[in-house]
Amino acid sequence: MKRWPKIDIRHYRYGNLDARSVIVLLCLALPVPLMLVAGQEHTSTPPASPSGTPGKFVDITERSGINFRYQASHTSKKYLPETMAAGVALFDYDNDGRLDVFLVNGAPLGDPTPKGTIPQKTGPQYWNRLYHQKTDGTFKDVTEKAGLKGTGYGMGVAVGDYDNDGYEDLYVTAYGGNKLYHNNGDGTFTDVTQKAGVGGSGWSTSAAWVDLDGDGFLDLVILRYLEWDFDDIWCGEHKEGYRAYCHPDFFKPVSPLVYHNNGNGTFTEVAAKLGLARPGKGLGLAIADYDRDGHIDLFVANDSMVEFLYHNKGNGTFEEVGLPSEVAVDIDGRTYAGMGVDFADYDNDGWPDIVVTDLANQRYALYRNDGDGSFTYASTTAGISNMTLAHSGWGIRFLDYDNDGWKDLLIAQGHDLDTVELTLPNLRYREPMLLARNTGKNFVDVSAESGVIFRKPWVARGMAIGDLDNDGRVDAVVNTNEGPTYVVHNETPTENHWILLKLTGHQSNRDGIGAEVKAVTASGAQFATVTTTSSYLSASDKRVHFGLGKNGVVQEIQVRWPSGVVQTLKDVRANQILQIDEPSGSARW
Amino acid sequence: MLVAFFVACVCSIASSGQTSDDLALGLSEFSKGNFSLAAALFARAEEAAPGTTDALLYESKAYIHLEQFTAAEGALRRYLLAHATSSDALYLLGYVLHREGKAAESLETYTNAAQHRTPAGDDLKIVGLDYVLLNDYPDAIKWLEKAVEAEPKNKEAWYFLGRAYYTKSSIPEARKAFLTVLQLDPRDAKAENNLGLILESEAQPEAAMDAYRKAIAWQNQSLRPSEQPYLNLGSLLMEQSRVSESIPLLQKAIELAPGNAICRLKLGTAYLRLGKLTDAQRNLEKAVQLAPDDPAAHYQLGKLYKVMKALDRAKAEFDRTAELQSRAASSKPQ
Numbered sequence: 055m056k057r058w059p060k061i062d063i064r065h066y067r068y069g070n071l072d073a074r075s076v077i078v079l080l081c082l083a084l085p086v087p088l089m090l091v092a093g094q095e096h097t098s099t100p101p102a103s104p105s106g107t108p109g110k111f112v113d114i115t116e117r118s119g120i121n122f123r124y125q126a127s128h129t130s131k132k133y134l135p136e137t138m139a140a141g142v143a144l145f146d147y148d149n150d151g152r153l154d155v156f157l158v159n160g161a162p163l164g165d166p167t168p169k170g171t172i173p174q175k176t177g178p179q180y181w182n183r184l185y186h187q188k189t190d191g192t193f194k195d196v197t198e199k200a201g202l203k204g205t206g207y208g209m210g211v212a213v214g215d216y217d218n219d220g221y222e223d224l225y226v227t228a229y230g231g232n233k234l235y236h237n238n239g240d241g242t243f244t245d246v247t248q249k250a251g252v253g254g255s256g257w258s259t260s261a262a263w264v265d266l267d268g269d270g271f272l273d274l275v276i277l278r279y280l281e282w283d284f285d286d287i288w289c290g291e292h293k294e295g296y297r298a299y300c301h302p303d304f305f306k307p308v309s310p311l312v313y314h315n316n317g318n319g320t321f322t323e324v325a326a327k328l329g330l331a332r333p334g335k336g337l338g339l340a341i342a343d344y345d346r347d348g349h350i351d352l353f354v355a356n357d358s359m360v361e362f363l364y365h366n367k368g369n370g371t372f373e374e375v376g377l378p379s380e381v382a383v384d385i386d387g388r389t390y391a392g393m394g395v396d397f398a399d400y401d402n403d404g405w406p407d408i409v410v411t412d413l414a415n416q417r418y419a420l421y422r423n424d425g426d427g428s429f430t431y432a433s434t435t436a437g438i439s440n441m442t443l444a445h446s447g448w449g450i451r452f453l454d455y456d457n458d459g460w461k462d463l464l465i466a467q468g469h470d471l472d473t474v475e476l477t478l479p480n481l482r483y484r485e486p487m488l489l490a491r492n493t494g495k496n497f498v499d500v501s502a503e504s505g506v507i508f509r510k511p512w513v514a515r516g517m518a519i520g521d522l523d524n525d526g527r528v529d530a531v532v533n534t535n536e537g538p539t540y541v542v543h544n545e546t547p548t549e550n551h552w553i554l555l556k557l558t559g560h561q562s563n564r565d566g567i568g569a570e571v572k573a574v575t576a577s578g579a580q581f582a583t584v585t586t587t588s589s590y591l592s593a594s595d596k597r598v599h600f601g602l603g604k605n606g607v608v609q610e611i612q613v614r615w616p617s618g619v620v621q622t623l624k625d626v627r628a629n630q631i632l633q634i635d636e637p638s639g640s641a642r643w
Numbered sequence: 644m645l646v647a648f649f650v651a652c653v654c655s656i657a658s659s660g661q662t663s664d665d666l667a668l669g670l671s672e673f674s675k676g677n678f679s680l681a682a683a684l685f686a687r688a689e690e691a692a693p694g695t696t697d698a699l700l701y702e703s704k705a706y707i708h709l710e711q712f713t714a715a716e717g718a719l720r721r722y723l724l725a726h727a728t729s730s731d732a733l734y735l736l737g738y739v740l741h742r743e744g745k746a747a748e749s750l751e752t753y754t755n756a757a758q759h760r761t762p763a764g765d766d767l768k769i770v771g772l773d774y775v776l777l778n779d780y781p782d783a784i785k786w787l788e789k790a791v792e793a794e795p796k797n798k799e800a801w802y803f804l805g806r807a808y809y810t811k812s813s814i815p816e817a818r819k820a821f822l823t824v825l826q827l828d829p830r831d832a833k834a835e836n837n838l839g840l841i842l843e844s845e846a847q848p849e850a851a852m853d854a855y856r857k858a859i860a861w862q863n864q865s866l867r868p869s870e871q872p873y874l875n876l877g878s879l880l881m882e883q884s885r886v887s888e889s890i891p892l893l894q895k896a897i898e899l900a901p902g903n904a905i906c907r908l909k910l911g912t913a914y915l916r917l918g919k920l921t922d923a924q925r926n927l928e929k930a931v932q933l934a935p936d937d938p939a940a941h942y943q944l945g946k947l948y949k950v951m952k953a954l955d956r957a958k959a960e961f962d963r964t965a966e967l968q969s970r971a972a973s974s975k976p977q
Contacts, residue, residue, distance in 0.1 A: 291781075291811065291813070292781060307969075359968060359969070360964075360965065360968045360969075377942065377945065377961040377964055377965055378945070378949065378957065378958065378961050380946065382964075382965075382968075383939075383942060383964075383968075385882075386881075386882075386912065386939060386943075387912075387938065387939030387940070387942035387943055387964070388939060389968060414846065415843075415844055415846060428949075434882065434883070434884045435884055439882065440848070440883075443846040443848070444845075444846035477812045477813055477814055477815075478812065478814050478844065478845065479814065479815060479845075480845040480846070480847075481845070481846075
């Protein structure tokens, strides 16, 4: 007998202070005009919230100069890629101190599309787009000049300086083959995919630049979703208007691709050699050293199968430990539709935690790191379960929107089935974003009081975060499926202090990706990992942001670089963007 | 349906003038509920005058009451040798084959029966349930809809129609069907329990719990109360972190359905969360025994062994979980 089925319809060790490593203190470069214009949407102070400080997030898309619409090319055949994309990248490609925006786009699909087709872009409406941020905070489309129009049916994007030349490069994933674009440092990019040998195949999704073997060069991890082709499979009810996207169970899982950076512009595929080749249905990817053994680990959000936690054994290989670490399934041992993910320390205990978005009725999965190699499913006790029960989430990030020293949650939402309301009338295909405030004890949904955008239903997918205007408050850019991209500006009124840390590696990879940062104030310690990867299909600002509450000084900043070098700064002033260069000394942990 | 059939049989006997003592005695015992004795008497009557009476038909009916469907099928098939066009026997055989899980044969028999008499709502209901057994929900819904059209007050047909809709995630239609059941019988616990499931799927846990509580209260007077509302309420309370409250409900569910692996799994998991490891071990090991291919049961048992520091056993359970999950992830045919 069965229960009647439910509807299916996811060691910091620091050395001594080395003040010489503080090379540059960057002044704020506020794009004042945009800030003033953007602030006009809400001029009154939000009402006091019983749950604490609400946010104030404002849609400034129209004024930003970004006018982008993701072309999913929906068909009557309900080809699965149509509902899955796309990603966003926030990165500073020209090193002018201001974040730029890269948006991934689709391609036309025939209705029907013959099996074996690799869709190709056919016109400007399908181009990927690069928007350069000008000094006034608005954006200019520089796609053609940059040479980033792209080719195939795009999915995700990863950002990293793979050749350590000081300029961020782009890796764009797609259905049918990916592209590596080398940043030439003059505002242009060169497609070096073939030379680098990283084109891949199949249906790629999220990707990460991360130095897996500590050689100072970023390697490339690329998730793939399913063994899938343009077959005419009818899913959903056999009546007009009810055809639906197929459940991933209809398709076989597929191995990810892992490319080792040879340090000479070429890469070698090593997924099996490294123990990272387990077939999955990967959508979300995030990195952190969850057991503090000094080696970066990987978490893979798989759709409707067990989630993967790849533990770095320290010898260049990995072992998958999701089930024994208790992050592979939900509290009842059920799999869920893992999509977006973040891997960060939300409870300030020094151990990176994990959050995974999934579909309505599954509840987003929050795993609190117990510090012993295990995690505890904390969605229910932390307030996430009830808050997310009726929602479907994709892009997700821990971010401290009010700079109070606790990492909150911002989530891009929308169901994958455009027919969901026909069968489950109280669920929604289009959903507003969700903002959950971290009170230090649990999470509270403050969306309703945090701005109009949290009442606007979008089919949101990819989301990247970053401080667009360098005002110390973290913003977001959200891509929607067959819809516009939204620039979401954080205008939360707060007197709280903050600091942004921009790390530059010298022994380590130049981005400092994988470095662990600890910030200590009178209120306690906070921890973060330098990364561009997490959320869903997206790449975020690599700079590390800490909200500092009422503390105008950071007593101590400690950085453990991927090289093993440990660097400590003392009594650092708040409210600045601090450039930290990896010292050349041998203070290794 | 069976009572009506029995009355029809009695009339048939009287009108045909059959006088066999065994046949009359059998009918008498049948009416008293002594089905085993009745079956034996009907068999003897048939033996005395093979093929000349309806004894085999009655014998099959007695076996149906005894839930001995193989024997019932045998009696009916022998009866049909002499009465090949008997619609009563054919419809009854269709029902018996359904109860035996022989859905395709049942459908074939119903098709044959329908050539001799228009099917009643109950017959259409069984046809629909045959399609459920064949995992053909569109056809199941089609025939269950015909059943309620033929008999708008057929509560069971509405209930099964609701279940078919629910399984196909047609929630508005399922809700309507269960509400119709409740119009016909305002204290139908099964329908109320299913409304609870719908409310859960709609992310309304408080309303769902209310429905489960009502279902539990309404079925208290039932001779055969179901474990389902206890299981559903207990499970939902666990999801709300109200684990202690879930324990007595899950215990009751197991009392009602000792062989239900899900009940064991839930109770074992609840004990695990409360740190009652011995109780957790007993129930989780039983759950794995009852459902050896359920990855969730192996996962919870792995977690328990890990807490108990039985790491080798934990690893074995996690490995088994991974194997089963991997199999499930690519199990659906294209």
